[in-house]
Amino acid sequence: MLQQFPEAEWDEAAGAIIAPLGQALAVAEWLLGQGVDYCSNVTGVDYLEREVKEKVTGEDGKMETVTRTIPSRMDVVYHLYSMQKQTGPLVLKQRTNREQPQVQSLTPVWRSCELQEREVYDLFGVDFTGHPDQRRILMWDEFEGHPMRKDYTEPFDYEWEPTPHNEILDKHHRGKVIV
Amino acid sequence: MSNATATAPNYELIQRDGLDTGLLEISMGPHHPSTHGVFRMDVKLDGETVVDLQPVFGYLHRNHEKLAENMSYLSSMPFTDRLDYFNSMTNNWAYALAAEQLIEIEIPERAEYLRVIMSELTRLVNHVSLVGFFVNDLGALGTPLLYAFREREKILDLFEQASGARMMCNYFRFGGLRNDVPEGWLDRAREVVDRFPKFLDEYEKLLCENEIILSRTQGVGNLSKELAISAGITGPMLRASGESYDIRKVDRYGIYDRFQFRVPYSEGDVGDCYDRFMVRMLEMRESIGILKQALDGIEDGPVLGNAPKVFKPKPAEAYGRIEAPKGELGFYLIADGTPKPYRFRVRPPSFINLTVLRDMCLGQKVADAVIILGSIDIVLGEVDR
Amino acid sequence: MTTPNTSPGIDLDDTTRAELERAGVIVSKVDYLYNWARGGSVWPLTFGLACCAIEMIASATSRFDISRFGSEVFRPTPRQADLMIVSGTVTKKMAPQVVRIYNQMPEPKWVIAMGACAISGGPFKQGYNVLKGIDRYIPVDVYLPGCPPRPEAVLQSLNYLQEKIRTQDIKSDPAFTVGRRQYPVPEFTGTDLEPPYNPEVWQPPANPNAQPLEEATA
Numbered sequence A: 001m002l003q004q005f006p007e008a009e010w011d012e013a014a015g016a017i018i019a020p021l022g023q024a025l026a027v028a029e030w031l032l033g034q035g036v037d038y039c040s041n042v043t044g045v046d047y048l049e050r051e052v053k054e055k056v057t058g059e060d061g062k063m064e065t066v067t068r069t070i071p072s073r074m075d076v077v078y079h080l081y082s083m084q085k086q087t088g089p090l091v092l093k094q095r096t097n098r099e100q101p102q103v104q105s106l107t108p109v110w111r112s113c114e115l116q117e118r119e120v121y122d123l124f125g126v127d128f129t130g131h132p133d134q135r136r137i138l139m140w141d142e143f144e145g146h147p148m149r150k151d152y153t154e155p156f157d158y159e160w161e162p163t164p165h166n167e168i169l170d171k172h173h174r175g176k177v178i179v
Numbered sequence B: 001m002s003n004a005t006a007t008a009p010n011y012e013l014i015q016r017d018g019l020d021t022g023l024l025e026i027s028m029g030p031h032h033p034s035t036h037g038v039f040r041m042d043v044k045l046d047g048e049t050v051v052d053l054q055p056v057f058g059y060l061h062r063n064h065e066k067l068a069e070n071m072s073y074l075s076s077m078p079f080t081d082r083l084d085y086f087n088s089m090t091n092n093w094a095y096a097l098a099a100e101q102l103i104e105i106e107i108p109e110r111a112e113y114l115r116v117i118m119s120e121l122t123r124l125v126n127h128v129s130l131v132g133f134f135v136n137d138l139g140a141l142g143t144p145l146l147y148a149f150r151e152r153e154k155i156l157d158l159f160e161q162a163s164g165a166r167m168m169c170n171y172f173r174f175g176g177l178r179n180d181v182p183e184g185w186l187d188r189a190r191e192v193v194d195r196f197p198k199f200l201d202e203y204e205k206l207l208c209e210n211e212i213i214l215s216r217t218q219g220v221g222n223l224s225k226e227l228a229i230s231a232g233i234t235g236p237m238l239r240a241s242g243e244s245y246d247i248r249k250v251d252r253y254g255i256y257d258r259f260q261f262r263v264p265y266s267e268g269d270v271g272d273c274y275d276r277f278m279v280r281m282l283e284m285r286e287s288i289g290i291l292k293q294a295l296d297g298i299e300d301g302p303v304l305g306n307a308p309k310v311f312k313p314k315p316a317e318a319y320g321r322i323e324a325p326k327g328e329l330g331f332y333l334i335a336d337g338t339p340k341p342y343r344f345r346v347r348p349p350s351f352i353n354l355t356v357l358r359d360m361c362l363g364q365k366v367a368d369a370v371i372i373l374g375s376i377d378i379v380l381g382e383v384d385r
Numbered sequence C: 001m002t003t004p005n006t007s008p009g010i011d012l013d014d015t016t017r018a019e020l021e022r023a024g025v026i027v028s029k030v031d032y033l034y035n036w037a038r039g040g041s042v043w044p045l046t047f048g049l050a051c052c053a054i055e056m057i058a059s060a061t062s063r064f065d066i067s068r069f070g071s072e073v074f075r076p077t078p079r080q081a082d083l084m085i086v087s088g089t090v091t092k093k094m095a096p097q098v099v100r101i102y103n104q105m106p107e108p109k110w111v112i113a114m115g116a117c118a119i120s121g122g123p124f125k126q127g128y129n130v131l132k133g134i135d136r137y138i139p140v141d142v143y144l145p146g147c148p149p150r151p152e153a154v155l156q157s158l159n160y161l162q163e164k165i166r167t168q169d170i171k172s173d174p175a176f177t178v179g180r181r182q183y184p185v186p187e188f189t190g191t192d193l194e195p196p197y198n199p200e201v202w203q204p205p206a207n208p209n210a211q212p213l214e215e216a217t218a
């Protein structure tokens, strides 16, 4: 696979292949030819921009803390299996930006993406080029915004209350053991 | 077509036999007795024949995924019960399976056996109610449902004794089960299992060669094997189309490799409503076989492994899937090192099985569209989440 | 059997009543008879929203048998139904339809809010698409808590409803005097339903902990 598409990356931590930009359809078609005939799961993942503190060993051998900013991004994740060979899963990712997310639709290759890509479009706002019927699926048509994004804020409701879990998490951050 | 929400009728005139007739556009649902909940189909009819069908989702979109991303891992467990509310046990298992990939936990032997027992009982519950609803959709109003629910109640009693709740069991934990089954439970379960084939005989005698059922379901809603595979159809529906793909055999999750069972599938390449109905009938027999083996093999022991008090996995991704009664139920979790999942995704089998609803209904009568929907076996809690 | 004197306003002592009954005369009030009859034949709407609907169906099956209380006739069309059991989560997308169905039901009509979700949003209360209680749009007669309530509880809520029906006064009850009650159907907007609740039916209770609106939204 990596030989066929030299630009594809292997994401070790996630165990996933990241399809090169704009080539996802070609990758998918090639995979289909290899017997990967069943696309199980399609979903989006929204990564906000965040800062991580890392301890690195500097040149002089001293440990120092560096703050690194991980840029925001949007992933569309495909879980692929082969029914003929009964193998899998193979995780394929398409990576795009958050502001104007746009990826290639894989519906022409696997029909099962049809509804799921519509769902990703609805909840994450990812634009799938080549999707036959891209409309909102779960929310109503007039709805604005994409509720599964991490920075989505709900309309104000006087009944809003913090979940009990927030408190548990706070306690956890402060180092208290919870059961 | 009670309470079809009115949409502006679109009368494109068609000439046939010298008559000007129009296409009739009706919207079945979201409140319709045969849509199994709040599903809606926008159907375009030429006379009685379906010429177009658009499923409309979202009437039960309960934001399961968003809620789960805001709470700790274990607190999502009761929410998974409510996904496919017929099969809370299998939902629990799929979620536990995904979470157990994130953290190393050993699952005790007895828990594994009980998991298999619970999930096969769930399969019986689901298929038995499906048969009831399906025959209900065929027009036998009420009565078959009463029979189906009679069987269901017996199994729900077992669930209640084990977990304290009839439907929303919330019984699985990461690394095992919440508690052991009470004393004498296994004997009662065996009694229920031993009696079950008798009821199945009754169904088969009444339904499987029933003239009306045969003529209404055979050749209706055909689904070819190629389309089924490409559209990601799983579960009994895929096997009715001729592909014997069963995750219990492929992944061998849990301890399914220890049991002898066959995977019923249709040999022809038709995949009509009758095949889907029959595959489920046969699957129940196999489930009974598994249950008997599991009840024989189970031994005493603990039911909860060394699960950590705070479930806080290292950053990783996991996808766990099982063969739920409706198809492949998967959970995709992304951990980021906090006690909350960063991304929580459910791969709902009945949602994806609906991809081909339009293909199966085109050219059929509108009354058959109802049966086709019934034979897919959807539960709206899972379709919309 | 002597009919108990449940008809206030008619002062007959029990002996006279028994004597009359032996002669084939039952003295009662129209209200009592009428309410007794319709209380015993409430026809619910076949209307399932979510998980709770399954327990509602279970209450109609042979083990629990809702027909003992005269309500086994589930009608699929709202035009023939008296009782709407809102069984399950009402999402914002579904809420207009629920109100519309309610509007189509003829008087007298009743509503049972079944399950935590229909009462307040239940476990899914924090969801962006979940309505926090159907009583924001239509009046509810019986609240039936549980997640899901057991079928026995469904039967009990029906009993409560029958009790309520028995105390209705035909002359003054709005069901008979006002005509068919209809409530405005909420509209979809970009983020929420408009209006978020029907002030005629429901008002937000005073919440001592609530922040002022500007502060909370800022």
Ligand code: SF4
Pocket: B082, C050, C051, C052, C087, C088, C089, C114, C115, C116, C117, C118, C122, C123, C146, C147, C148, C149
């Ligand atoms: S109250 Fe519980 S069982 Fe009923 S619809 Fe809501 S989540 Fe489902």
